[in-house]
Amino acid sequence: MIPAQTTNDFDVIIIGGGITGTGTARDCALRGLRVLLVERDDIATGATGRNHGLLHSGARYAVKDSESAEECIRENTILRKIAAHCVEDTQGLFITLPEDEEIGYGLDYQKQFIDACTRAGIKATAMDPREAIAMEPSVNPALIGAVQVPDGSVDPFRLCSANLVDAKLHGAKVLTYHELVEIIREGDTVRGVRVRNKTTGQTSAYFAPVTVNAAGIWGHQVAEMAGVHVGMYPAKGALLIFAHRVNNVVINRCRKSADGDILVPGDTVSVIGTTSTKIPFEECDDVRVTPEEVDLMLREGSRLAPSLMTTRVLRAYAGVRPLVSADNDPTGRNISRGIVCLDHEKRDGLRGFITITGGKLMTYRLMAEMATDAVCEKLGVTVGCSTATTPLPGSESSDIKEISKKLWKMPTIAQKASVGRVGTRASQIKADDRFERSLVCECEQVSVAEVRSAMDNLDVHNLVDLRRRTRVGMGTCQGQLCACRAAGLLGKNRLCVKKEREDLASFMEERWKGLRPVAWGDALRGAELSAWEYSEVLGFDKEDEQ
Amino acid sequence: MKFDTIIIGGGLSALTCGIKLAKAGRDCLIIASGESALSFNSGSFGLLSRLPDGTAVEEPLKAIEQLPSSHPYVKIGIDNTRRYAASAKEFFADCGISLRGTERNLWRYTSSGKMKRCWLAMEDTTAFVSREDKVGDKALIVTVKGFQDFFPGFVAESLEKKGISCRCESIELDELDMLRSNASEMRATNIALTMEKDKIRKSFVKEISRIRQDEDMLILPQIFGYEDTRALEDIRKAVGMPVTFISTLMPSVPGIRTQKMLKKAFEAAGGTLMMGDCVTGAVIEGGKIKSVLTSNLGSYGLEADNFVLATGSFFGKGLASDFTKIYEPVLGLDVDASEKRDEWYSSSFFDRQAFIGFGVKTDNDLHPSRDGEAISNLYAAGSVLSGAESLYEGSGAGVAIITAMYAADKILEG
Numbered sequence: 040m041i042p043a044q045t046t047n048d049f050d051v052i053i054i055g056g057g058i059t060g061t062g063t064a065r066d067c068a069l070r071g072l073r074v075l076l077v078e079r080d081d082i083a084t085g086a087t088g089r090n091h092g093l094l095h096s097g098a099r100y101a102v103k104d105s106e107s108a109e110e111c112i113r114e115n116t117i118l119r120k121i122a123a124h125c126v127e128d129t130q131g132l133f134i135t136l137p138e139d140e141e142i143g144y145g146l147d148y149q150k151q152f153i154d155a156c157t158r159a160g161i162k163a164t165a166m167d168p169r170e171a172i173a174m175e176p177s178v179n180p181a182l183i184g185a186v187q188v189p190d191g192s193v194d195p196f197r198l199c200s201a202n203l204v205d206a207k208l209h210g211a212k213v214l215t216y217h218e219l220v221e222i223i224r225e226g227d228t229v230r231g232v233r234v235r236n237k238t239t240g241q242t243s244a245y246f247a248p249v250t251v252n253a254a255g256i257w258g259h260q261v262a263e264m265a266g267v268h269v270g271m272y273p274a275k276g277a278l279l280i281f282a283h284r285v286n287n288v289v290i291n292r293c294r295k296s297a298d299g300d301i302l303v304p305g306d307t308v309s310v311i312g313t314t315s316t317k318i319p320f321e322e323c324d325d326v327r328v329t330p331e332e333v334d335l336m337l338r339e340g341s342r343l344a345p346s347l348m349t350t351r352v353l354r355a356y357a358g359v360r361p362l363v364s365a366d367n368d369p370t371g372r373n374i375s376r377g378i379v380c381l382d383h384e385k386r387d388g389l390r391g392f393i394t395i396t397g398g399k400l401m402t403y404r405l406m407a408e409m410a411t412d413a414v415c416e417k418l419g420v421t422v423g424c425s426t427a428t429t430p431l432p433g434s435e436s437s438d439i440k441e442i443s444k445k446l447w448k449m450p451t452i453a454q455k456a457s458v459g460r461v462g463t464r465a466s467q468i469k470a471d472d473r474f475e476r477s478l479v480c481e482c483e484q485v486s487v488a489e490v491r492s493a494m495d496n497l498d499v500h501n502l503v504d505l506r507r508r509t510r511v512g513m514g515t516c517q518g519q520l521c522a523c524r525a526a527g528l529l530g531k532n533r534l535c536v537k538k539e540r541e542d543l544a545s546f547m548e549e550r551w552k553g554l555r556p557v558a559w560g561d562a563l564r565g566a567e568l569s570a571w572e573y574s575e576v577l578g579f580d581k582e583d584e585q
Numbered sequence: 586m587k588f589d590t591i592i593i594g595g596g597l598s599a600l601t602c603g604i605k606l607a608k609a610g611r612d613c614l615i616i617a618s619g620e621s622a623l624s625f626n627s628g629s630f631g632l633l634s635r636l637p638d639g640t641a642v643e644e645p646l647k648a649i650e651q652l653p654s655s656h657p658y659v660k661i662g663i664d665n666t667r668r669y670a671a672s673a674k675e676f677f678a679d680c681g682i683s684l685r686g687t688e689r690n691l692w693r694y695t696s697s698g699k700m701k702r703c704w705l706a707m708e709d710t711t712a713f714v715s716r717e718d719k720v721g722d723k724a725l726i727v728t729v730k731g732f733q734d735f736f737p738g739f740v741a742e743s744l745e746k747k748g749i750s751c752r753c754e755s756i757e758l759d760e761l762d763m764l765r766s767n768a769s770e771m772r773a774t775n776i777a778l779t780m781e782k783d784k785i786r787k788s789f790v791k792e793i794s795r796i797r798q799d800e801d802m803l804i805l806p807q808i809f810g811y812e813d814t815r816a817l818e819d820i821r822k823a824v825g826m827p828v829t830f831i832s833t834l835m836p837s838v839p840g841i842r843t844q845k846m847l848k849k850a851f852e853a854a855g856g857t858l859m860m861g862d863c864v865t866g867a868v869i870e871g872g873k874i875k876s877v878l879t880s881n882l883g884s885y886g887l888e889a890d891n892f893v894l895a896t897g898s899f900f901g902k903g904l905a906s907d908f909t910k911i912y913e914p915v916l917g918l919d920v921d922a923s924e925k926r927d928e929w930y931s932s933s934f935f936d937r938q939a940f941i942g943f944g945v946k947t948d949n950d951l952h953p954s955r956d957g958e959a960i961s962n963l964y965a966a967g968s969v970l971s972g973a974e975s976l977y978e979g980s981g982a983g984v985a986i987i988t989a990m991y992a993a994d995k996i997l998e999g
Contacts, residue, residue: 330926330927473731473762473765474730474731474765476765477733477765477771479733520734520835523734523736523834524733526736527733527736527738528733536738536739536741536742537742539738539739540697540739547934547935548933548935550934551933551934555930558929559906559907559908559926560905560907560908563899563906563929563940564899564902564905566930566938567898567899567900567938567940567941568625568900569934570938570976571622571625571900571976572625572834572835573935574935574976575625575627575701575979575981576625576695576832576834576835576837577695577696577834578695578696578697578700578701579697579935580699580701580935
């Protein structure tokens with residue numbers, strides 16, 4: 040069937056609102072293309088928001104995969120400049136423990152590791168155990184050696200949101216909560232997409248000469264919808280978040296990569312991970328962490344920092360990496376975690392369709408650049424990529440203290456926290472009104488003003504979206520009070536109380552999903568209190584006699 | 586130092602037990618460490634609103650017959666439970682807490698405006714005999730501007746379902762600026778403390794009268810009644826229409842008030858309160874507790890003839906857990922709890938949760954045991970006990986009060 044509408048509304052349609060999709064949308068928009076981004080949920084709901092938040096130095100890959108290592112350190116340096124408000128320079132340690140010696144990863148391996156890092160351009164400095172303990176007091180004191188590398192931490196929600204904000208500032212149209220129902224094909228050419236608005240149920244078609252599949256693991260199905268096959272396999276990675284910042288420096292193991300061997304500090308928490316388990320595609324939409332995985336993370340994590348055994352675990356969560364199976368890889372690359380950019384015209388004879396996948400959070404910008412180059416080649420556009428040098432909105436200045444000082448004479452803790460979250464964009468958060476200064480979320484110091492600003496400017500549709508933009512509900516109380524308060528604020532804006540009730544209930548269910556695998560100790564105590572608060576006080580009960 | 590009875594815990598159960606003993610002339614010490622479930626009380630007490638199989642309960646004292654033998658109400662004997670329940674109103678009235686209720690459950694509002702069953706309602710809590718009852722047709726819902734722990738929109742939606750039209754307003758109060766400057770201070774109890782000042786309350790009420798149109802009922806968050814329940818009547822007289830207080834997020838004003846009044850009653854009866862200390866262990870000899878140790882007193886043991894453990898559930902720290910087990914952290918008592926972590930919870934947050942029913946194992950006289958051996962001069966009372974799914978059943982306060990009275994009588998019979 041030939042679509043009734045054949046004029047192109049856009050130059051490029053991007054499917055997927057993760058970091059790859061939003062990064063590609065930004066790159067395309069900066070090069071002057073008319074961009075449409077479609078996402079079936081909120082931004083950063085897939086693997087983007089479900090990883091360590093590690094700003095890799097590349098050292099992890101140096102010995103076995105020098106190409107990935109070089110990519111990482113290049114992007115590491117770039118992100119520190121263009122995404123300053125999303126990045127924290129924590130530095131990282133690769134530690135050697137006595138048991139590593141027994142399996143051939145002793146101090147000899149450490150030398151090999153440092154050499155490989157140096158060759159890849161990663162500054163790697165050997166330290167003696169005492170220096171390492173002085174630098175990071177939580178580290179396992181049994182260590183026999185350590186190497187310092189330029190690791191850091193990155194907030195993927197912020198990074199994703201900043202890319203989207205910039206794409207929109209450059210004219211991109213964004214449709215979140217729009218589900219792909221069809222890739223519109225005309226013979227051997229992809230013409231556009233048909234999407235269903237999940238809120239209204241309405242279906243609409245959009246057209247562009249090029250469509251980019253940037254849907255992460257769901258890109259497998261997107262490709263199938265277009266009639267081509269990309270051999271992906273979903274690899275689940277489980278992680279645990281601790282309720283406070285145990286370490287200030289990233290701690291890694293200096294040996295072959297294994298489960299639970301990276302501990303990353305980020306904002307007010309620390310994250311341990313991860314695992315790599317192949318799962319069926321059906322499970323990708325609802326990945327859960329098992330008690331065995333929790334126990335494994337704790338056991339391995341406590342080898343990095345012994346105090347993890349007795350630290351409260353805030354949540355367990357898992358993401359799905361979009362790995363491209365090497366045997367099926369038409370580009371012939373044998374690196375399953377490498378970037379894969381497929382021009383389906385060259386590969387399958389399908390015109391107007393590109394898949395960008397593989398890769399990792401760290402290399403999202405490079406992936407976006409590769410995808411955008413491919414788009415431009417198809418469109419005959421010759422504008423070069425500028426994302427390696429153009430700061431993201433919020434990162435025009437990197438000095439948090441200076442930004443705070445410019446905005447307020449005497450910044451409050453909440454104001455400082457919001458500069459940390461949104462960088463220079465904090466100036467747009469209006470808090471002239473004394474009522475706007477009240478805190479919605481006490482654990483994370485999020486004010487009414489910041490919540491309002493996020494609702495007005497950052498495509499927030501519900502409480503879970505709001506959490507991704509502002510950290511409301513991410514703290515130790517896990518939404519016990521703040522979720523209700525935020526629901527009250529959202530309700531005022533939307534004037535639909537019934538929806539608000541459902542929203543609050545589904546927010547708490549979402550929190551419970553991550554809390555349940557780790558609900559013991561203080562977490563169980565908090566869960567009991569929340570259960571009473573929601574059922575007995577608020578009357579949110581399953582049983583409803585009305 | 587030696588007492589007749591030492592009670593560990595400071596919530597509804599501990600205080601009820603302490604008052605009963607002190608009034609009978611016993612030299613009684615309460616050691617309390619911190620928060621109790623009263624801080625999220627809803628202005629009412631529940632005895633039984635739902636049976637474990639989900640059947641709704643109209644007459645709780647009849648329905649207790651259908652509870653399993655492991656339930657505290659059944660353990661102490663159904664007749665005892667009925668007798669203590671019947672004496673509750675008088676008991677609390679003597680402590681200055683006036684409660685309403687009959688043999689049939691009442692209906693009270695929750696914070697979202699939906700109704701829930703309760704057994705006894707406090708004087709300033711609006712409660713109805715029938716779920717269909719209402720006090721008016723046009724409601725004016727007023728809150729304090731900037732107060733985030735009350736949700737007029739939710740309340741309005743629920744009332745409108747009942748055919749009550751609603752108008753929501755918020756009033757600015759300059760006097761609350763002190764609280765506002767530190768945003769986490771804008772809590773119900775802090776506002777209620779400010780509202781205790783006649784002048785402030787009067788200006789608030791005056792503003793309500795000014796914005797009132799033709800409404801015939803007034804709904805306010807429960808940010809009144811810090812010291813006593815007179816505020817409700819005061820406001821009703823001033824605005825000339827019925828007033829309903831709706832509970833806020835915690836801390837609960839009526840809950841904190843009740844706790845204060847019970848403490849006062851306990852001390853007035855001659856009891857000794859030791860607040861902010863926490864029991865760390867006990868000396869047990871020949872199946873009896875000889876003394877308990879506290880963190881402030883160190884190795885100096887506190888002796889008594891009898892002991893009551895009323896430390897509450899997880900929130901009150903009467904129960905604790907790590908990633909392998911549920912345990913009783915104060916005395917290391919035996920517990921009724923599943924050993925598999927997966928069985929502690931339901932997959933939905935809003936479903937009944939098994940862990941709420943976990944607790945200390947006791948015999949029918951409420952004597953707990955350690956390593957299988959009963960401790961004959963120790964009684965457990967309230968939510969530290971196993972066998973009651975208090976949240977699902979709506980039995981939290983009832984179990985706290987009734988088992989405390991039973992334990993007190995056992996000690997008095999002693």
